[in-house]
Amino acid sequence: MSHGESRNQENTRREENGVVYFDRGVLNGRDGKKYQRFAIQTHFVQPGESQAELLRRYVLPLYQEGDCLSFTAKVMGLCTGNVRTLEDTHPGFWAKTLAPFAGHNSTGIGMHQPYKMQLVIEICGLPRVLFAAAVSAVTRPFGVRGLFYKICGHGVAGIDGFYPDSSFEVYHTMGIINPEHPVELCDALLKETGIPTVVMDANDFDQNQLGHCHNFPLTDDQIQDAMADNPSGQGDELTPFILIRPLKA
Numbered sequence: 001m002s003h004g005e006s007r008n009q010e011n012t013r014r015e016e017n018g019v020v021y022f023d024r025g026v027l028n029g030r031d032g033k034k035y036q037r038f039a040i041q042t043h044f045v046q047p048g049e050s051q052a053e054l055l056r057r058y059v060l061p062l063y064q065e066g067d068c069l070s071f072t073a074k075v076m077g078l079c080t081g082n083v084r085t086l087e088d089t090h091p092g093f094w095a096k097t098l099a100p101f102a103g104h105n106s107t108g109i110g111m112h113q114p115y116k117m118q119l120v121i122e123i124c125g126l127p128r129v130l131f132a133a134a135v136s137a138v139t140r141p142f143g144v145r146g147l148f149y150k151i152c153g154h155g156v157a158g159i160d161g162f163y164p165d166s167s168f169e170v171y172h173t174m175g176i177i178n179p180e181h182p183v184e185l186c187d188a189l190l191k192e193t194g195i196p197t198v199v200m201d202a203n204d205f206d207q208n209q210l211g212h213c214h215n216f217p218l219t220d221d222q223i224q225d226a227m228a229d230n231p232s233g234q235g236d237e238l239t240p241f242i243l244i245r246p247l248k249a
Helices: 003-008 051-059 075-077 093-101 114-124 126-142 147-152 182-193 220-226
Strands: 015-018 019-028 034-040 068-070 084-085 174-176 197-202 207-210 243-247
Touching: 019 220, 019 243, 034 220, 051 068, 051 075, 051 182, 051 243, 068 075, 075 174, 075 182, 075 197, 093 114, 093 126, 114 126, 114 147, 114 174, 114 207, 182 197, 182 207, 207 220
Parallel strands: 068 197
Antiparallel strands: 015 019, 019 034, 034 243, 068 243, 084 174, 197 207
16 A cells, blocks of 8 residues: 555554554555554543553554554653743744745744744854754755754754644643653563654654664664554654554565
């Protein structure tokens, strides 16, 4: 099944054992393996909630031996308290100056918001941000994009939130930063729930693996294949968990 065909099934809503999920269809991997994906719907997760309890409530009722899980970095950041608010984020001169040139896009990864740009400066340091902005300005007219994020690094593209037009009011005033130590977080989840987990910072352009538990059943390339069409989506479905089910030949 192609990526487009899979996306046409994104509204295939199902319910099992009290859990609502969406069948995202099957993708073929480059090595010939096939992956069924289920986007599991949750409540609106609040900062500080237990990630293990979320898995017990929403994932274990659907989990089968051999499955593995993609846990979105946004919700993992909420669980681990990696959040900032408008009140405790104060854009300075450079954040206000650079933000208008960062551009706007529908994926939410743009730094067009001064509050987001301020977080980038605090995470990366002003010299690196200025260098990244200069390189981006020089190369963009030639069609080269994304260098700002590559130069800054540190998961800058994963800074989320501060959306004044979000349908969720809390995101108007809250920003989320990718969680630290994702491998350790995934190892802890495996120990507590038995579910092998990878933390993904995904959008419609990139599927970035922040880290997964040791002995994860898929290789990095296979994870990319299974998540190639961003089955978590970018909308308001509240589907932070993608249960990946490798299919037997």
